[in-house]
Amino acid sequence: MTALSFAEELRRRQQLVEEHLPAFLPDPETFPPVIHQAMHYALFNGGKRLRPLLLLEAARVAGGDAEQVMPFACAVEMIHSYSLVHDDLPAMDDDDYRRGKPTCHRVFGEANAILAGDALLTQAFAVMTSSALQGRLDPRRALRAMVEIATAAGSTGMIGGQVIDLASEGQHPALEQLQAMHRMKTGALFVACLRSGAILAGAAAAVVDAFTAYGDALGLCFQITDDILDIEGDATVIGKPVGSDLKHDKATYPALVGLEQARAMARDCSRTAVASLQGFGPEADFLRGLASYVLERVN
Amino acid sequence: MTALSFAEELRRRQQLVEEHLPAFLPDPETFPPVIHQAMHYALFNGGKRLRPLLLLEAARVAGGDAEQVMPFACAVEMIHSYSLVHDDLPAMDDDDYRRGKPTCHRVFGEANAILAGDALLTQAFAVMTSSALQGRLDPRRALRAMVEIATAAGSTGMIGGQVIDLASEGQHPALEQLQAMHRMKTGALFVACLRSGAILAGAAAAVVDAFTAYGDALGLCFQITDDILDIEGDATVIGKPVGSDLKHDKATYPALVGLEQARAMARDCSRTAVASLQGFGPEADFLRGLASYVLERVN
Numbered sequence: 349m350t351a352l353s354f355a356e357e358l359r360r361r362q363q364l365v366e367e368h369l370p371a372f373l374p375d376p377e378t379f380p381p382v383i384h385q386a387m388h389y390a391l392f393n394g395g396k397r398l399r400p401l402l403l404l405e406a407a408r409v410a411g412g413d414a415e416q417v418m419p420f421a422c423a424v425e426m427i428h429s430y431s432l433v434h435d436d437l438p439a440m441d442d443d444d445y446r447r448g449k450p451t452c453h454r455v456f457g458e459a460n461a462i463l464a465g466d467a468l469l470t471q472a473f474a475v476m477t478s479s480a481l482q483g484r485l486d487p488r489r490a491l492r493a494m495v496e497i498a499t500a501a502g503s504t505g506m507i508g509g510q511v512i513d514l515a516s517e518g519q520h521p522a523l524e525q526l527q528a529m530h531r532m533k534t535g536a537l538f539v540a541c542l543r544s545g546a547i548l549a550g551a552a553a554a555v556v557d558a559f560t561a562y563g564d565a566l567g568l569c570f571q572i573t574d575d576i577l578d579i580e581g582d583a584t585v586i587g588k589p590v591g592s593d594l595k596h597d598k599a600t601y602p603a604l605v606g607l608e609q610a611r612a613m614a615r616d617c618s619r620t621a622v623a624s625l626q627g628f629g630p631e632a633d634f635l636r637g638l639a640s641y642v643l644e645r646v647n
Numbered sequence: 648m649t650a651l652s653f654a655e656e657l658r659r660r661q662q663l664v665e666e667h668l669p670a671f672l673p674d675p676e677t678f679p680p681v682i683h684q685a686m687h688y689a690l691f692n693g694g695k696r697l698r699p700l701l702l703l704e705a706a707r708v709a710g711g712d713a714e715q716v717m718p719f720a721c722a723v724e725m726i727h728s729y730s731l732v733h734d735d736l737p738a739m740d741d742d743d744y745r746r747g748k749p750t751c752h753r754v755f756g757e758a759n760a761i762l763a764g765d766a767l768l769t770q771a772f773a774v775m776t777s778s779a780l781q782g783r784l785d786p787r788r789a790l791r792a793m794v795e796i797a798t799a800a801g802s803t804g805m806i807g808g809q810v811i812d813l814a815s816e817g818q819h820p821a822l823e824q825l826q827a828m829h830r831m832k833t834g835a836l837f838v839a840c841l842r843s844g845a846i847l848a849g850a851a852a853a854v855v856d857a858f859t860a861y862g863d864a865l866g867l868c869f870q871i872t873d874d875i876l877d878i879e880g881d882a883t884v885i886g887k888p889v890g891s892d893l894k895h896d897k898a899t900y901p902a903l904v905g906l907e908q909a910r911a912m913a914r915d916c917s918r919t920a921v922a923s924l925q926g927f928g929p930e931a932d933f934l935r936g937l938a939s940y941v942l943e944r945v946n
Contacts (some may be wrong), residue, residue: 462738463806466729474797480790504678623917638768
């Protein structure tokens with residue numbers, strides 16, 4: 349897959365997710381409108397839709413049907429969106445902008461932002477559960493995928509990672525601790541997307557294992573490049589002020605090992621991700637392309 | 648069932664829920680400990696365990712096995728607990744005490760309280776999903792029950808009710824609007840507990856319908872008595888200062904129709920709840936007892 353055809357394919361798939369998402373949320377006019385408007389605002393925010401793409405692609409590579417797993421793909425994006433809304437709150441990172449727009453609580457107030465996050469998380473499970481009942485997905489596979497996603501999003505996964513991240517502001521953790529935190533905060537949901545896509549498609553354990561290794565490496569790569577972008581990215585492209593990690597005195601890869609070494613680590617992680625897919629043929633080229641995209645992204 | 652034997656039976660069942668709950672939560676020492684301690688603090692707070700009791704009893708009356716549906720019963724209590732943690736936050740009701748103890752955010756800080764709420768909600772779905780995979784529950788019934796619970800807890804149910812409640816502070820809604828708000832904020836989850844218990848037990852539609860009517864009436868009765876207790880309850884028994892509705896300028900039944908009329912409405916709702924069970928024999932006596940208990944409760 350050439351870089352150009354990857355970029356086209358990426359945009360096509362992002363568009364597909366974008367088109368499907370609204371059907372899984374109540375209309376913004378649904379009573380009471382303010383919560384549904386806040387949910388829409390948080391979900392349709394110019395996100396890269398990376399997590400749903402991983403879930404859809406894992407299912408497709410494992411021989412499944414992307415259309416069938418679309419409700420799960422949209423549900424993981426809702427979980428990701430809720431986590432951003434809550435992370436941005438004054439009591440957490442206290443961020444005013446995300447992707448160039450005022451954060452949810454700046455527009456709808458703090459109470460509505462907390463509740464919109466709660467509602468997106470709840471809706472994610474409603475969507476997955478409903479889709480499993482509609483007969484196009486095997487109920488047991490759907491339940492297994494939901495366990496993966498719920499565990500990854502929970503107190504020993506994404507939420508636990510955020511707890512550690514907040515607690516480590518002003519601290520200076522070792523590299524291992526930083527990686528452990530990122531594996532929980534970002535990596536766990538990446539891995540869950542890949543695993544649950546594969547599980548929904550009925551993949552063999554070896555396939556699920558390979559995707560797990562890929563997701564773990566991709567998640568670390570994503571986090572390192574995130575830290576690098578926070579230092580040298582273009583604020584107008586990222587959509588928030590650069591240097592926010594410094595403001596919060598957050599531990600980052602560049603701060604711990606220097607910018608050059610951080611870049612080298614990101615490249616290593618990207619290579620590890622690609623190497624995890626060595627058992628696959630050209631059908632995994634899009635996943636390989638994603639490993640380069642995450643390394644080279646500018647936002 | 649005499650009042651005395653009902654009270655004993657109520658305590659026995661509350662105890663049963665209390666004993667089962669810890670198994671569905673990571674230990675408080677699980678890494679990172681602060682989030683798991685906050686989750687435990689929020690969940691083991693002297694609650695009446697009314698929602699799990701409703702779910703267990705609906706399943707039992709419908710011919711199911713209470714032990715089998717225990718994970719669902721514990722999950723709805725987690726959802727209820729998370730909603731209390733978030734409702735108490737400074738950005739919402741800003742309450743310092745709940746059931747005689749400092750609120751979660753007062754003990755663990757605002758960020759950890761938000762995250763502990765998120766984690767309890769996530770864990771509730773992890774528990775329901777895992778239990779459905781363990782083979783003792785029919786997967787399709789489990790999925791149907793989860794749809795009921797997720798919908799009731801979501802933006803058109805409990806969360807929507809909280810949004811309206813916050814928006815109506817200082818407003819003076821009509822009685823119908825107040826009831827509509829309470830049906831969302833409290834009633835929807837009551838009804839979902841009864842419906843999902845019945846669904847898990849494989850109940851016929853007529854049974855589910857009867858329980859729906861019972862839950863709706865019980866939920867309104869509960870909310871009216873809640874408002875009355877906020878005026879004339881004993882602060883040491885309720886565990887929070889009385890008069891907090893007045894402080895927040897919240898619309899209440901006594902404020903709208905007067906204390907005597909509110910008492911009469913609560914009695915009517917309790918009678919309606921009992922009348923909804925006319926198709927059942929003595930097997931529904933505990934549910935009938937609950938309708939009196941909710942009417943006459945002192946906390």
